[in-house]
Every structure is written in structure tokens, then in C-alpha cells.
């Protein structure tokens with residue numbers, strides 16, 4: 572649905588100022604009909620990436636292709652057509668305060684020159700779709716954050732786009748409202764077959780609804796793939812750091828803060844074990860005890876769900892002497908358990 576091919580975006584560079592490279596050789600494909608999340612730290616280039624899709628920014632080099640059309644080659648009319656195919660929702664909703672909910676949703680259709688009756692026929696079901704049938708005549712100031720975002724979503728859907736871009740759409744909402752908006756986006760994706768591309772700094776959002784994820788760091792895509800795979804076995808340092816607090820069992824900060832990268836004599840190894848799908852905690856931990864001896868502490872444990880798939884994680888500690896470490900390593904290899912050494916401590 573969307574392809575970024577060696578996309579670079581530079582800002583500035585005139586008047587003798589050095590140019591700033593916000594995106595650096597980005598290659599990424601967004602699958603049609605799916606929900607793809609882009610995560611990254613503040614300033615990593617997420618907004619720039621998403622703004623290239625609807626032509627709000629132009630790539631300095633490389634190609635951005637949306638549904639077969641290269642965005643960079645479009646003139647004014649082409650861009651207008653593209654923006655009808657690409658809806659967008661925002662963190663702060665961007666509603667017009669002087670218009671009712673209904674009239675906010677109608678705005679893109681008025682701009683497109685649709686007649687009043689056709690607009691009514693299009694907007695009325697959208698108000699219902701987003702669950703605000705009784706609020707159509709309210710003004711934004713009379714609506715909650717979640718209700719405003721529902722209006723934002725309905726407005727984005729008014730032109731019947733194929734692609735929905737979401738720029739931190741839940742970042743201003745409380746956790747419960749966030750969940751309800753994510754449910755709505757999931758329903759829209761499933762029922763309307765709409766492709767969703769979202770950028771967020773909230774790992775929970777991606778974990779809940781995105782089937783695919785890409786991680787951006789300093790303008791480069793450092794990792795991408797199935798959300799379940801990336802979240803359960805992050806490879807890049809940035810991904811590991813972004814996800815460390817977001818998935819599975821969490822270690823108390825006072826333990827985490829004292830961990831060292833190498834063991835000193837008498838130290839213990841702290842290791843996260845990851846269990847997939849139906850694999851039970853019980854038998855594997857019992858077998859690990861049989862392998863390395865009874866001196867195994869369980870420090871934290873949780874069952875989690877990522878993009879609809881269950882998995883569990885357990886943080887354990889055991890003596891970090893060479894013999895125990897070797898026995899544990901052998902056991903992990905035999906069982907295929909995914910593990911992550913968090914560090915060593917007393």
C-alpha cells in the first residue's frame with residue numbers, strides 16, 4: 572500500500588547553514604489492509620515519515636509510493652486527489668471549535684464540493700460508526716477527548732480513504748479512552764478493510780493493535796517485522812531500550828539499576844525467559860531447576876498479549892559461576908527457550 576524506497580529527507584541547508592538529515596535512506600513497505608506501527612524516540616523522524624505519505628513534506632531523494640502513485644511527482648490537483656485517499660488523525664484532534672461535530676465531519680466533503688444532501692447521507696452513518704449518534708449537534712468544547720478523537724476519525728473517513736494515517740492519536744488520552752479508540756481503529760481496519768499506518772511513542776498502542784512494526788532511530792529504520800517477533804525478541808539496542816518497560820515481567824528499578832554487564836565472583840545472573848503460545852511456565856521452570864539445581868529465584872513473572880498472541884515472561888536469577896551458566900545455556904539450547912541476560916548482581 573505504501574512503499575518508502577531509499578527515502579532521505581533533509582531540512583535547511585540554505586544560507587550557509589548545514590542541512591539536517593531527518594530521514595536517512597529509509598526502505599519500508601506498509602502492507603495493504605494491515606495495521607503498521609512506527610515507533611521511535613522523540614525526534615527520530617516519525618512525523619516526517621508520515622508527512623511524506625500525504626505530501627505534506629517532499630523527499631529530498633528516493634521515492635514514496637502510495638497505492639502505486641509516486642507522491643513526489645504529484646502537482647496540486649494530484650496531491651488533492653491523494654489526500655482524499657489518505658485520511659489523517661492527530662494527537663490534538665484539530666477540530667474547528669466553531670463547528671458542530673457533524674459539521675466538522677462534513678468539512679472535507681464541503682471542500683470537495685459535495686452537495687448538502689449527499690453530505691448528510693455520508694456523514695450520518697459515520698457519526699453512528701464512531702458511536703456518537705447523540706452528539707452530532709455538539710460543539711468540540713462540549714465533548715471529551717475521546718469523543719473529539721471519534722469525530723476526528725469520522726472526519727478522516729468522510730472521503731472514504733484507503734489509508735488512514737494516525738499521528739500520536741491517543742497520546743493525549745487516558746489509558747481507558749486510549750483502549751476504546753484503539754478498539755474503534757481495529758474495527759474500522761477489519762470492517763472497512765482500511766490500511767492503517769500509525770506513529771506513536773506509546774509501546775502499548777503498537778502492542779495492542781499493530782500486526783507489523785518498524786523502529787526508527789535517528790532517521791534510519793533499525794528494525795521491522797511482525798510486532799510479536801520484534802516485541803518478544805528485539806535485536807537492536809534502541810528497540811530493546813524502548814520495549815524494556817513495555818512487555819512482560821518488569822523488574823523493580825532498584826534491582827535493574829544495580830545490574831552489571833559482567834559477573835563478579837559470587838554474583839547471580841538475572842535472566843528473562845520468554846514462553847510462547849501454549850508453552851507452560853511450570854514444566855520448563857521445573858526442568859530448569861532439575862538442570863541447574865534448586866538455587867533458582869523467580870523475581871518477576873507475567874502473561875502478556877502482543878498483537879493478539881499470548882506469551883509469558885519470567886525473570887529468574889541463579890549463581891553466575893561458569894558451571895551453572897554452562898548448564899543453563901545448554902538447557903536453553905535444547906528447549907529452544909528465548910532468553911535475555913539482563914545483567915549480573917549480588
Ligand SMILES: Nc1ncnc2c1ncn2[C@@H]1O[C@H](COP(=O)(O)OP(=O)(O)OP(=O)(O)O)[C@@H](O)[C@H]1O
Pocket residue numbers: 582583591592593611612613614615616617618619620772
Ligand atoms: N521543518 C523542519 N525544519 C527543520 N528541522 C525539522 C523540521 N521538521 C522536523 N525537523 C527535525 O527533524 C527531526 C525529526 O523530526 P520529527 O518531527 O519527524 O520527529 P518525531 O520522531 O516525530 O519526534 P516527536 O515524537 O518528538 O514528534 C527533528 O530533529 C526535528 O527537529
